[in-house]
Amino acid sequence: TVIYSLTTSDTVVDARFSDLWxxxxxxxxxxxxxxxxRTSEWHPVASADGKLIYFLxxxxxxxTVQLWAMPAxxxxxxxxxxxxxxxxxxxxxxxxxxxxxxxxxxPTPVPKFSGKPKNxxxxxxxxxxxxxxxxxxxxxxxEDSTAQLHLIDLKDGTAIQLTNGAFDVSAPSWSxxxxxxxxxxxxxxxxxxxxDSDVFVIAPQEGAAPRRVSPSNNADADPISSGERPAxxxxxxxxxxxxQAEPKWIYYSPPQLSVADLASGTxxxxxxxxxxxxxxxxxxxxxxxxxxxxQDRAMWxxxxxxxxxxxxxxxxxxxxxxxxxxxxxxxxALLEGTDTSIDRLRKLGEGDAILADHNPWLAQRQLGxxxxxxxxxxxxxxxxGLITLPPPGAVPAGKKPPLMVRVHGGPVSQYDHxxxxxxxxxAAQGYxxxxxxxxxxxxxxxDFARALYADWGNKDxxxxxxxxxxxxxxGMADPERVxxxxxxxxxxxxxxxxxxDP
Numbered sequence: 186t187v188i189y190s191l192t193t194s195d196t197v198v199d200a201r202f203s204d205l206w207x208x209x210x211x212x213x214x215x216x217x218x219x220x221x222x223r224t225s226e227w228h229p230v231a232s233a234d235g236k237l238i239y240f241l242x243x244x245x246x247x248x249t250v251q252l253w254a255m256p257a258x259x260x261x262x263x264x265x266x267x268x269x270x271x272x273x274x275x276x277x278x279x280x281x282x283x284x285x286x287x288x289x290x291x292p293t294p295v296p297k298f299s300g301k302p303k304n305x306x307x308x309x310x311x312x313x314x315x316x317x318x319x320x321x322x323x324x325x326x327x328e329d330s331t332a333q334l335h336l337i338d339l340k341d342g343t344a345i346q347l348t349n350g351a352f353d354v355s356a357p358s359w360s361x362x363x364x365x366x367x368x369x370x371x372x373x374x375x376x377x378x379x380x381d382s383d384v385f386v387i388a389p390q391e392g393a394a395p396r397r398v399s400p401s402n403n404a405d406a407d408p409i410s411s412g413e414r415p416a417x418x419x420x421x422x423x424x425x426x427x428x429q430a431e432p433k434w435i436y437y438s439p440p441q442l443s444v445a446d447l448a449s450g451t452x453x454x455x456x457x458x459x460x461x462x463x464x465x466x467x468x469x470x471x472x473x474x475x476x477x478x479x480q481d482r483a484m485w486x487x488x489x490x491x492x493x494x495x496x497x498x499x500x501x502x503x504x505x506x507x508x509x510x511x512x513x514x515x516x517x518a519l520l521e522g523t524d525t526s527i528d529r530l531r532k533l534g535e536g537d538a539i540l541a542d543h544n545p546w547l548a549q550r551q552l553g554x555x556x557x558x559x560x561x562x563x564x565x566x567x568x569x570g571l572i573t574l575p576p577p578g579a580v581p582a583g584k585k586p587p588l589m590v591r592v593h594g595g596p597v598s599q600y601d602h603x604x605x606x607x608x609x610x611x612a613a614q615g616y617x618x619x620x621x622x623x624x625x626x627x628x629x630x631x632d633f634a635r636a637l638y639a640d641w642g643n644k645d646x647x648x649x650x651x652x653x654x655x656x657x658x659x660g661m662a663d664p665e666r667v668x669x670x671x672x673x674x675x676x677x678x679x680x681x682x683x684x685x686d687p
Contacts, residue, residue: 190226190229195222238257241253242262280363288332312326334357348370355368370395403428423491425455437631440461456495458496461628474491479628499533503524505523518540524603527543528603554574560655561651568624568648575617585660585662587615587617589617589668594676600622617656
């Protein structure tokens with residue numbers, strides 16, 4: 186059985202909510218396990234005996250995110266933790282008795298006022314900043330609070346704080362033998378300032394001292410950009426994670442595999458293939474590492490031999506892997522999107538099949554054709570992208586369609602063969618939609634990405650403008666009706682484009 190979360194949009198309250206679902210490995214109709222119209226459940230993890238599902242939910246009375254448990258076949262859920270500020274992540278011990286969670290620790294909490302509004306302060310106390318990394322998305326001002334590991338008794342929910350210090354910890358991963366917990370953090374203030382995160386291990390005992398595993402001065406298992414957790418080998422002897430180039434390159438450098446032997450303390454660089462690599466996990470027999478590897482306009486699932494560095498791909502073609510899960514007997518479930526399908530749950534290997542597709546309505550829609558495009562920029566650099574054509578009947582007879590140019594955020598990101606709702610919506614309204622991956626994009630290695638480092642609005646403007654010229658020179662759109670737009674860095678690049686000389 187595959188357990189997963191499904192997110193839907195509630196247009197009445199303009200919000201998104203998720204529920205847990207399951208589907209049998211041999212197929213059949215997916216079954217909804219939770220039905221919570223105004224709260225969400227996500228990050229499901231099965232207990233070792235398969236009887237329970239542990240997950241995160243914001244259904245607590247105080248609206249905080251807590252750890253919950255429910256029978257694997259569905260039924261009434263039980264709140265396991267009740268930590269004051271909630272939790273953000275968790276991992277289970279193989280013994281089925283304990284969990285480790287990430288929760289905020291605030292040594293000087295801001296007082297909470299209750300009662301009538303007249304008793305409330307007119308403004309909150311001043312924010313005191315004494316660290317470089319003082320604010321994060323979805324977390325707001327950090328001040329002197331830190332995210333720390335806590336051990337949880339799964340029977341009664343009691344919590345014991347495991348880690349301490351001035352820096353956040355994240356992405357816990359419990360070793361299969363139960364003796365160690367791996368996690369990502371910073372070792373000192375200097376490392377926090379330059380983004381030099383590291384991998385640590387600690388025994389699951391109160392008062393235990395952590396041990397740093399990663400020796401590099403680069404970002405290891407970077408909790409900000411990758412959010413991945415260190416992966417244990419089945420024999421608990423090795424750890425795998427991704428490492429980036431020297432910190433100055435930040436997200437321009439492709440994360441690459443590193444593997445540590447805990448007994449010897451050695452760390453090996455594995456399969457350095459100059460492609461962005463994500464979410465490494467060991468196969469059940471420990472002979473290989475599976476990871477998502479970004480390609481030009483695609484994301485594939487790779488199988489990597491850590492001893493020989495040999496890389497083979499388990500998925501390929503014009504597809505985009507969004508996630509994967511491993512099961513017994515070499516089973517692999519893949520979350521995968523294409524130009525014409527929103528992410529679907531796919532069964533890999535023998536009996537390859539779609540296990541769950543929650544957007545069958547797409548089959549009743551006439552979609553625009555998506556094609557790959559390639560052209561030279563002004564200096565001859567090859568630039569790649571995608572173009573979505575209006576479906577038949579969307580453009581009035583005898584007229585050329587307008588051109589909509591979409592530029593992505595990042596800037597280190599890319600347009601790939603995952604389903605693009607906005608491109609299809611514009612195409613349905615009669616637009617030709619050009620989505621360009623200019624220099625600075627991922628998918629084509631370090632040099633292509635870092636070409637934009639400290640030089641925004643220069644090479645990428647030329648690359649996008651060359652794409653517009655290519656489309657117009659090929660008679661694909663009306664040269665008098667050209668629009669451009671994007672979000673995040675795409676909004677910045679939009680401004681660069683409209684403010685640049687034609």
